[in-house]
Amino acid sequence: MDHELAPEVSELRRTVRAFLERKAPESAVRRVVDEGLGRDAEVWDQLAQQLGLHGLLVPEALGGQGTSFVEMGVVLEEMGRSLLPGPFFSNAVLAVGALTASGADELAAELLVAVAEGRTIATVAFSEGLTGRPGESTAAARLAEGRWRLNGQVEAVLDGRTADVLLVVAPAGAELGLFAVPADSSGLERTPLAGLDLTREFARVCLTDVEARRIGGDFTSGQRHVLALGTVGIAAELAGATQKILEMAVDYAKLREQFGKPIGSFQAVKHLCADIFVTAESALAVARYAARVAAEDSEGLVEAAALAKAYSSEACTLAAERNIQVHGGIGFTWEHPAHLYLRRIKSGELLFGDSAHHREELAGLLGLTAGSAVGPVARPAVRAASAEPVRV
Amino acid sequence: MTATDELRHYLDAHLPAFRGQWGEQPEFEGKLAWQRILQKGRWVAPQWAEEFGGRGLDVVEALACSEVLAEYGAPGTAGIYGVANVGPTIAQWGTEEQRRHLPAILDGSEIWCQGFSEPGTGSDLAGLRTRAVLDGDEFVIDGQKIWTSDGVRASHMQLLVRTDPDAPKHKGISALLIPLDTPGVERNPIRQITGESEFAEVYFTGARVPVSSLLGPLNQGWGVTMTTLGHERSGVVTYASQVQRQVEAVVDSLRFDRTGRELSPLLRDELVRRWVEGRVVGVLGQRSLASIRATGQPGPEQSIIKLEWSQFGQRLAQTQLALGGLGAVAGPDDALMTDYLRARASTIAGGTTEVMKNILAQRVLGLPS
Numbered sequence: 023m024d025h026e027l028a029p030e031v032s033e034l035r036r037t038v039r040a041f042l043e044r045k046a047p048e049s050a051v052r053r054v055v056d057e058g059l060g061r062d063a064e065v066w067d068q069l070a071q072q073l074g075l076h077g078l079l080v081p082e083a084l085g086g087q088g089t090s091f092v093e094m095g096v097v098l099e100e101m102g103r104s105l106l107p108g109p110f111f112s113n114a115v116l117a118v119g120a121l122t123a124s125g126a127d128e129l130a131a132e133l134l135v136a137v138a139e140g141r142t143i144a145t146v147a148f149s150e151g152l153t154g155r156p157g158e159s160t161a162a163a164r165l166a167e168g169r170w171r172l173n174g175q176v177e178a179v180l181d182g183r184t185a186d187v188l189l190v191v192a193p194a195g196a197e198l199g200l201f202a203v204p205a206d207s208s209g210l211e212r213t214p215l216a217g218l219d220l221t222r223e224f225a226r227v228c229l230t231d232v233e234a235r236r237i238g239g240d241f242t243s244g245q246r247h248v249l250a251l252g253t254v255g256i257a258a259e260l261a262g263a264t265q266k267i268l269e270m271a272v273d274y275a276k277l278r279e280q281f282g283k284p285i286g287s288f289q290a291v292k293h294l295c296a297d298i299f300v301t302a303e304s305a306l307a308v309a310r311y312a313a314r315v316a317a318e319d320s321e322g323l324v325e326a327a328a329l330a331k332a333y334s335s336e337a338c339t340l341a342a343e344r345n346i347q348v349h350g351g352i353g354f355t356w357e358h359p360a361h362l363y364l365r366r367i368k369s370g371e372l373l374f375g376d377s378a379h380h381r382e383e384l385a386g387l388l389g390l391t392a393g394s395a396v397g398p399v400a401r402p403a404v405r406a407a408s409a410e411p412v413r414v
Numbered sequence: 415m416t417a418t419d420e421l422r423h424y425l426d427a428h429l430p431a432f433r434g435q436w437g438e439q440p441e442f443e444g445k446l447a448w449q450r451i452l453q454k455g456r457w458v459a460p461q462w463a464e465e466f467g468g469r470g471l472d473v474v475e476a477l478a479c480s481e482v483l484a485e486y487g488a489p490g491t492a493g494i495y496g497v498a499n500v501g502p503t504i505a506q507w508g509t510e511e512q513r514r515h516l517p518a519i520l521d522g523s524e525i526w527c528q529g530f531s532e533p534g535t536g537s538d539l540a541g542l543r544t545r546a547v548l549d550g551d552e553f554v555i556d557g558q559k560i561w562t563s564d565g566v567r568a569s570h571m572q573l574l575v576r577t578d579p580d581a582p583k584h585k586g587i588s589a590l591l592i593p594l595d596t597p598g599v600e601r602n603p604i605r606q607i608t609g610e611s612e613f614a615e616v617y618f619t620g621a622r623v624p625v626s627s628l629l630g631p632l633n634q635g636w637g638v639t640m641t642t643l644g645h646e647r648s649g650v651v652t653y654a655s656q657v658q659r660q661v662e663a664v665v666d667s668l669r670f671d672r673t674g675r676e677l678s679p680l681l682r683d684e685l686v687r688r689w690v691e692g693r694v695v696g697v698l699g700q701r702s703l704a705s706i707r708a709t710g711q712p713g714p715e716q717s718i719i720k721l722e723w724s725q726f727g728q729r730l731a732q733t734q735l736a737l738g739g740l741g742a743v744a745g746p747d748d749a750l751m752t753d754y755l756r757a758r759a760s761t762i763a764g765g766t767t768e769v770m771k772n773i774l775a776q777r778v779l780g781l782p783s
Contacts, residue, residue, distance in 0.1 A: 025713065026704035272779045287782040292775035293768070299779060300722065303715050304694050307701040332690045381686040388665055388689065390682050 026310055027096065035096040041073060042104040048359050054107045055220045060184045061108030069110065070140025076110070077138025079118045084131055086118075086138040091254065095313030098255050099262030099306070102370075105362055107221040109143050109181035115255045116180070117144035119248040120189050124200050124238030133187065133202065145185040147176040147227055149192055151249040154375025161192040161229055163199050163236070170194070170236050172201060172229040180373075182225030183214045190227075190234065191245050200241040201234035208232070219369035220362065250327040253374040254312040257330035260338040260370045261302075261309035263363055267341050268302040270360065271295050271348040278350075285348075294344050301341040305334045325387050332380035335371040342367040417460065417471055418478050424455045425486050432489075439489070442567065446492035449522040457483075458520045459497050466505065466516035474707050480652045484659060493519060495564055496526030498649060500572045503641050504591070507630035512591060515570070527568035527594075529559040529616060530639070536561075537769045539574075540583045540636060544618060546575035546590060551625045553577075553590060555598070555618040561763070565614025566603045568594055578633050587635035590627045597621065608755045650712060650719040654699020657723055661692025664734065681737060688733050691726050695719060714778045721770050724760040731757035 024032040045065045054062050070076045078094050080086020087093075094115065101110060118137060121130045121144075136142035149159045161174035172192055182188065188203040188210075203210060209230040217224050238244070272295050275286030285291045308330045315326035342364040346353035353360040375383070385391050415423075428451050436444035452458050453467065461476035462468025471479070491497060496519040504512055504519075518524040535541040544557025555575060562571070571592050578586030594601065598621030603611035630638040665685065668677070677685065698715050705713035731754040735742045738750050761767040775781040 025708040026701050268779075272781065275781055284782050286775070289768070289772060292781050293771045295779055295781060296721075296771035296774045299714075299774065300718050303701075303718050304698060304722075307697045307715065308694050311697045311700065329690060329693055332686075333694050378683070381683055381690065384689065385682050385686050388686070390665070390668070390677060390685065 026307075027092070031092055031096055034093055035100060038073065038075070038097050038100040039103070041068070042100055042106060046104050046106050048105070048362075051105045051107060051221060051362070059107075060181075060223055065106075066108060066110075067140055070138075074138075076114045076140050077118075077134075078114060079122065080134045080138040081122075084134045084138060086134065090317035091251070091313045092310075092317045094255065095258040095310060095316075098258035099265070099309070102259030102262035102366065103266045105221050105263070105359075105366055107223075109145060109184050109223075111252075111255060111259070112145035112181040112185065113137060113143050116146040116248060116252055117185075117187075117189055119251040120146050120191075120200060120241075120244065121237070123244040123247045124241065127238050129202060129235055130237050142186045143181070143184060144187040144189055145179060145181045146248060147179040147182065147188050147190040148245060148249065149198060151245065151374065152178060152180065153372055154379035159192070161190055161227075163192045163194040163201060163234065165194070170199070170201060170234045172203065172232045172234050174229055176227040176229075178215060178224045179212075179227045181223050182212050182227050183223055188227065189237070190229070191241055194236070197240040198242045198245060200237045200244060202237055203229070203232055203234045207234070217369065219365045221366055222369055246324070249374060250323045251316060253327040253331045253380075254309070254316045254323075256370045256373050257305070257309040257312055257327070257334045260334040260367055261305040263367050263370070264298075264302045264305050264334075264338045264341050267338075267345045267363055267367075268295075268298050270363075271298050271345045274349055291348060294348050298341045298344050298348075301337045305338055305341075308333050325384065328380040328383045328387065331375060332377050332384060335375075335380070336377040338367050339364075339371045417469065417475050418482050421455075421457055421460075421479050421482050422486075424457060425482070425488060428452075428455075429486060429488060436489075438487070442492055445489055446522050448489045449491040449493065449520075452488075452491065453521045456520075458491055459501065462501070462505065462516070462520070466501075466513065467520040473710065474703070477651050477703065477706070481655060484652070484655060492522050493525040493564075495528055495568075496524065496570075499528060500526040500570075500591075503572065503589075503638060504629065506641055507589075507638050508591075509626070511626060512629060515591070524570050525564060525568045526570045526572060527562050527564045527614075529562055529565075529571045529573040531559065531561045533558060533560050537766055539639075540587065542574055542576060542587065544573075544575050545579065546577050546588065548577075548625065549622075552622045553625060553627065555590075555592075555621040555623065557618050559616040559618075560613075561604070562601075562614045562616050563612060563763075565601055565616055566611065570594060571616070572629065574635055574639060577635075581633060584636045586633055587639070588632055589629040589635035589638040590623060591629050592621075592623045592627055596623055606756075607758065608752045610752075610756075650716040650723075651699045651702050651706065653723050654695050654702065654719050657692050657726055658696030658699070661689050661730065664730065665689050668737065677737070684733050684736065688726075688730050691722070691729065695722050695726060698722070714774075717770065717774050717778060720764075721767065721774070724767065727760045728757040 050062060074087050075097055077086030078089050082088035121134050124130050133144060137144055150156050152158055159176040161172055161176050163170050163172050172190060186205050190201045190203050192199055192201060209232040211228040213226040215224040215226055275291050275295055276284055278285050312326040312330035315322050346360045346364060349360055352358050432448055432451060436447060449458060456467060456469050460469040460471045460479050461473060464470050501516055501519045504515055515524060519526060530539055532542050532544060546553040546555045571594055573590045573592055574587055575590060576586050577588040598619045600617040601614045604613045604615055605611050698719050702712040702715050734750055735754045742750050776783050
């Protein structure tokens with residue numbers, strides 16, 4: 023399944039999978055969830071120190087690995103697969119993405135070093151885009167006596183409760199600014215939110231005259247870039263989780279017997295499993311494609327991200343639902359992990375925009391929105407796929 | 415100069431003149447003429463050995479050549495089943511004498527079809543009942559084939575027959591190579607739902623062919639057939655990029671047509687869905703290509719590509735019809751309507767969607783039969 027990856031990337035994937043299978047099995051995931059820990063501190067430190075994963079996207083000069091999004095993609099696949107709880111994604115993808123997109127800056131460099139070392143956990147409070155809908159944040163910045171102050175509310179911040187530093191995106195005059203807000207800032211209030219996904223934490227963040235340091239200049243295109251990276255990252259998580267869904271469904275269909283034979287011998291169940299397989303392979307292919315585009319840092323990133331998420335959001339949720347159907351009653355119990363995957367995948371479906379959102383985005387990118395038109399008999403030069411002769 | 419560069423030069427030199435004579439989308443006669451032109455440069459099947467009319471390219475180079483042909487919008491060839499399926503099977507199993515068909519397959523002087531399905535055996539191919547009985551040094555064939563693609567215009571057939579009625583069904587089948595002008599062979603076109611006739615039913619009544627017609631060992635025709643089906647596999651990469659091209663072309667044609675109405679939000683969304691599906695199949699093709707590069711074989715994604723391609727074709731035809739508005743049900747050009755109707759075959763021919771999902775579940779996922 024790894025032929026499209028370079029050998030060293032495959033090796034990274036194997037290493038991370040082995041590590042997570044050993045250190046973060048389902049029992050450990052449930053402990054973190056049940057005890058409300060947010061993350062397993064020991065695993066978190068080892069991810070930083072032994073595997074150097076927090077700094078994958080941090081330049082080597084700042085103590086990171088300086089690898090590309092291809093490597094990050096396979097790591098996120100494995101985290102989706104293992105349901106690893108914790109702020110890895112916010113920290114190593116969103117915050118690092120925002121800091122690197124902000125342009126060279128002393129504070130940004132300082133934070134990147136701390137993140138790579140695992141000393142600091144950072145996250146991003148977007149001005150919009152976490153769920154692909156406007157109106158998520160009223161945060162705004164104003165300059166008074168040479169200092170930036172933030173006021174307003176951000177409806178949901180991923181890992182907003184556990185982060186040591188919040189990177190708040192907020193209008194600053196005519197521009198959009200990126201602001202660093204340490205968690206102990208006065209006037210900062212963080213309220214944990216109930217989450218569909220038990221392995222992903224959100225907090226509402228209220229800012230009342232909070233003093234903040236601005237990083238870099240206008241962050242309008244920076245935020246767009248980070249949102250696209252986040253979209254590609256979630257697509258990788260979805261792909262990894264769906265691989266696991268496939269294994270669960272197939273294993274159970276082989277094991278569970280009804281009417282004197284394994285349920286996997288019934289065509290209806292076979293077809294459910296085959297459909298999950300189609301989704302798992304397609305989601306992986308499209309997530310890796312998007313990660314390659316992200317690694318090239320090309321203009322095609324927004325389109326590739328939208329393509330990946332337009333596909334995976336809908337399809338992976340359907341796969342997680344089908345998995346519960348294959349399992350029958352046992353799949354509806356709290357004890358069975360099927361719901362943990364459904365929760366993680368469903369929340370991933372909505373994060374950074376669902377399929378409909380990304381199709382709308384694509385319609386714009388493809389020039390199909392207002393202004394483009396279709397003739398009464400639009401006859402394309404190329405005909406439908408089935409116009410090719412078929413073999414019987 | 416790489417093979418693809420050489421092919422580009424060849425196409426630049428020959429394609430414009432061909433188009434001048436035959437147009438953009440030629441019918442069978444035009445495709446046959448194009449196949450002859452293409453084969454003068456040994457480009458019909460560049461992955462075949464040189465002695466048979468190919469260039470001995472590896473599968474990755476050959477796929478790159480298919481991409482170039484697609485990029486130029488070159489017409490298809492006439493004898494598609496011979497080139498894609500029968501030829502490679504003859505190359506693997508055929509005797510010296512049988513291999514003499516190979517250059518003829520490439521230059522279009524022989525058009526091959528495959529006599530597989532029968533009235534009683536569609537999905538259950540191994541249940542076939544057309545019999546061949548050895549009589550001296552001849553096989554005597556009796557039975558009927560149906561849904562034979564290209565069956566009316568083909569000159570030859572790779573025919574599956576039962577040669578041991580007492581053996582378990584997979585073990586009593588043999589493959590024969592026969593000319594269709596053999597006495598005792600009769601064919602009728604099947605008029606299909608589009609009104610066209612792309613398939614034939616073929617009757618065998620005491621048809622006699624020499625024993626040298628046997629391809630591969632006696633009673634091992636099932637294994638020989640599997641080779642035939644296997645040869646379609648790396649072709650899925652080509653399918654995948656075709657799908658991507660098709661959907662991009664559809665979107666492009668709608669974007670630049672300024673004469674009519676605007677797309678409604680729902681139609682636009684449907685069109686973008688098709689674009690997403692087409693691109694996903696294209697990306698699966700790239701993944702398949704990576705497997706072929708690494709192992710010489712496509713991975714399990716190839717079965718998905720066929721499955722998705724067939725369903726995608728139907729959905730795209732539906733979407734195009736929806737976008738055509740009134741002109742799609744009553745207009746001067748019935749091509750969209752024909753495409754829509756023809757697309758119904760894509761989830762039936764070459765293995766129904768349901769059977770393909772069974773096969774995928776059993777062979778790839780290891781579920782019990």
